[in-house]
Amino acid sequence: MSNQKKRNFQIEAYRHRVVLDPKYAEKTWKVLEHAIREIYNRNASGLSFEELYRNAYNMVLHKFGDKLYSGLVSTMTSHLKEIAKSIEAAQGGLFLEELNRKWAEHNKALQMIRDILMYMDRTFIPCNRKTPVHELGLNLWRDNVIHSIKIQTRLQDTLLEIVQRERTGEVINRGLMRNIIKMLMDLGFSVYQEDFEKPFLEVSADFYRGESQHFIECCDCGDYLKKTERRLNEEIERVSQYLDAKSEAKITSVVEKEMIKSHMHQLVHMENSGLVNMLVDDKYEDLGRMYNLFRRVSNGLSIIRDVMTSHTRDTGKQLVTDPERLKDPVDFVQRLLDEKDKYDKIISLAFNYDKTFQNALNSSFVYFINLNPRSPEYISLFVDDKLRKGLKGVSEEDVETVLDKVMILFRYLQEKDVFEKYYKQHLAKRLLSGKSVSEDAERSLIVKLKTECGYQFTSKLEGMFTDMKTSQDTMQGFYASMGSEMAENPTLHVQVLTTGSWPTQLSATCNLPPEILGLCEKFRMYYLGAHSGRRLTWQTNMGTADLKATFGKGQKHELNVSTYQMCILMLFNSADRQSYKEIEQATEIPVSDLKRCLQSLACVKGKNVLRKEPMSKNIAENDTFLVNEQFTSKFYKVKIGTVVAQKESEPEKQETRQRVEEDRKPQIEAAIVRIMKSRRVLDHNNIVTEVTKQLQSRFLPNPVLIKKRIESLIEREFLERDNVDRKLYRYLA
Structure with missing residues (x-):
């Protein structure tokens, strides 16, 4: 093959030209x-x-x-x-x-x-x-x-007239409209826009401007919103049936502008049917419709939110400052809870769980709950009411639900330390009188408080439960040590309370009956023998007693009374008649407590085991008291309460406030030292800001008080002022 010569082939063109027919x-x-x-x-x-x-x-x-x-x-x-x-x-x-x-x-x-x-x-x-x-x-x-002269305008007018007829309720040939509109779009989007969409949007704006004006004059707010919603849905459906999809945003924008944005303020404030009426009457459907329509336009939701905030603040302010409603703390808090439930339901059912609305509601509650300085006390009293035994028809699950709701109110409090003060007092009374619905419920609330405010907030409260358990063990040991002697003596049950954990109590003087005094001394000897270096102080103003009593005609009852009341009643074992002065001298009970005790023993119908001469509702120093031989009750056990105000009296309130202010001082100082230790040098305004931030979970410290604590720390040489800038402080290590 390699020996063969290469052959080259060549193709030549025709030698003659192809001539076409000229035509x-x-x-x-x-x-x-x-x-x-x-x-x-x-x-x-x-x-x-x-x-x-x-x-x-x-x-x-x-x-x-x-x-x-x-x-x-x-x-x-x-x-x-x-x-x-x-x-x-x-x-x-x-x-x-x-x-x-x-x-x-x-x-x-x-x-x-x-x-x-x-x-x-x-x-x-x-x-x-x-x-x-x-x-x-x-x-x-x-x-x-x-675009022929006789067709272009006629086509445009015909299409717009058909849309208008459909808007007024006529049935039109949508298939034909769809084909014609598609033809315009096939000819180019600019043709669709110029020959139909632009004039369509212009006449639509005129139509809805006129219709909205008519509706606003003759409809209430709810009806207006329904008509607007229907018109919007009609336009959206019209686009899906025979217009270009891009037209939806444009035509809905026209409806939104003319029917919603132009009349927003008028609708919200409409007399007898506006937003406030909807909120008051729980009109969830109308509120939801307003929310969904107003969210389509700029500032729509902020208008609803502002009116809701203003209304809740006004009603809340009335609720917490109305003197009539302040008479019953439990009712006061229940109304707050009802108000919170009401608006939570509105936000969930009508406002789509909108966080901005929830935040606005929370800020409103913070505002008006803290307008009343007694809110911390009242919330604690409400908890006390729910955690006491004997609540009819309230299960532990129900109590738990109520406690969860109360915790929401607690979060709104700016003075959580004031709540703590009252809560500690009320918890002490429940524990010492054994009148708590259950220990589980009590501990559950303490866990909630610890989660909310940290360990320090609840450490003393937990110490109270520890004392109760330790006291039970102590009493078992005491009875075991007494042996057969116990049969000869009254039954004594002592609760030993750690001074720092329980509410500060003034050691009220009271002369106990000899029968009790001897037994108390035996317990003292036993306890101090078991625990060296401790000191016992009897808190007679906090105890209770059960007395067996026999009246004139032999009727026997067991009286459940306070320690003070026991001291008074046992005086009548040795004398039929006692004057006020004699009782005061024998018992040495503080005057205010003595008068309340005598009032509860002699002036309360159905519980009047004593008679008073002369008969009157108030106790006077020249009164004389006798055993009421005619006393009878259908119950064998009769509980005699002490006539006492549920709320604190004004002097007691001042005293509590003073104790709170005193407790705040070391907390503010500790915060200042913590801040200055890490920052070394800081100006006055920044210290105030940082201290407020650190302490706001417990209370809002007053800037004047912060300034005083800074001065105190400078005096004690924890801090010093800068020589040049007097508002600048340095930490002294």
Whole structure:
């Protein structure tokens, strides 16, 4: 193979030129022109599309593409002008139907023409930067039909009139509308916009401006919102049925502007039916509708939120400052809880759990709860009421639910340390009198408080429970040590309280009966023998006693009384009659307590085991007391309470406030030292800001008090002032 010579082949062109018929182009075009007219006249069945394609192909091949293209433009233009005339001639409702029919025929014809001229479409048109056949057909339709003088305005008016008829409740031919609108979009989005969308939006704005004005004058707020919601939904449906999807945002924006934004303030403040009325009457559906409509426009939700905040603050302020409602602390707190439940439900059902609304509600509660300085005390009294035994129809689960709600109110308190003071007092009374609904409920609340405020807040409260348990063990040991002696003595139950953990109690003087005094001394000896270095102080103002009593006709009862009341009653074992002065001298009970005890023993109907001479509701120093021999009760056990105000008296309130202020001083100082230890140098305003931030979980420290504590720390040489800038402080290590 390698020895063979290479052979080169050459192909030569024809030696003679192919000469075309001079009339070739004209003849071929006539054939194609005829075919195009036949297609438009719906007589295409007799045409040979293969032959027509070949003719068009050869014209392009032989450089007659220009003639073919310009002939196509001319033929289509003249035909479309004829079509325009037939559409113009259509009367009334037939106008759109004729336009739709001719458009469908034009599209079908255009497809066939494009098939015949496919070669021109793919080669000649791109090379010569001409408009493709299909696009050309659309442009010519636009220019000669849609934009003809007699059709353009008529088409626009007809479409807008049909939309208007549909808005007034008429049923229209949506299929026909869909086809016509699609035709405008097929002709280019700018055609759809200019010939329909822009005028559509303009007349819609006029329509809704007028309608909203009519509605605002004759409807209440709820009805207006329903009508607005219906109109919005209608427009959204209209777009989905026969308009371009991009029009939805534009038409809804028109409705929102004219029907919502223009009348927002008027709707919210509408007399007898506006937002405040909806809130008062719990109209969740109307509120939800307002929320969903107003959220569509800028500032819509802030208007609702501001009015809600203003209303809740006003009603809350009335609730916490109304003297009538301050008479019953439990009712006071229950109303706050009801108010919170009410608005929580509104926010969940109507405002879609909107966080901004929840935050606004919380800030309102913080505002008005702290307007009443007694709110911490009242919340503690409410808890005390719920945690006491004997609540009818309240299960432990119900108590737990109530405690969770109370914790929400507790979070709103700015003076949590004041609540702690009262809570400690009330808890002490419950524990010492054994009147708690359950230890689990008590401990559950302490866990909640610890979670909210930290260990330090509850450490002393937990110490109280520890003391109660230790006291039980101590008493078992004491009884075991007494042995048979116990049978001869009254039963004694002592609770030993750690001084720092329990509320500070003034050691009130009281002379115990000899029978009790001897037993108390035995317990003292036992306890101090078991625990060296400790000191016991009897708190007679906190104890209770059970006495067995026999009255004139032999009726026997067991009286449950306070220690003070026991001391008074046991005086009557040795004398039938005692004057006020004699009782005071014998017992040495403080005057205010003595008068309350005597009042509860002699002046309370059904509990009056003593008689008073002269008879009156108040105790006077010249009164005389006797055993009420006629006393009787249908119960064997009779509990005699002490006449005492549920709330603190004004002097007691002042005393508690003073103790709170004293307790705050070391906390403020500790915070200042912590801050200065880490920052070393800091100016006055920043110290105040940092201290407030650190202590706000317990209370809001007064800037004046912070300044005083800074002065105190400077005096004790923890801090010093800068020599140049007197508002700058340095930490002294």
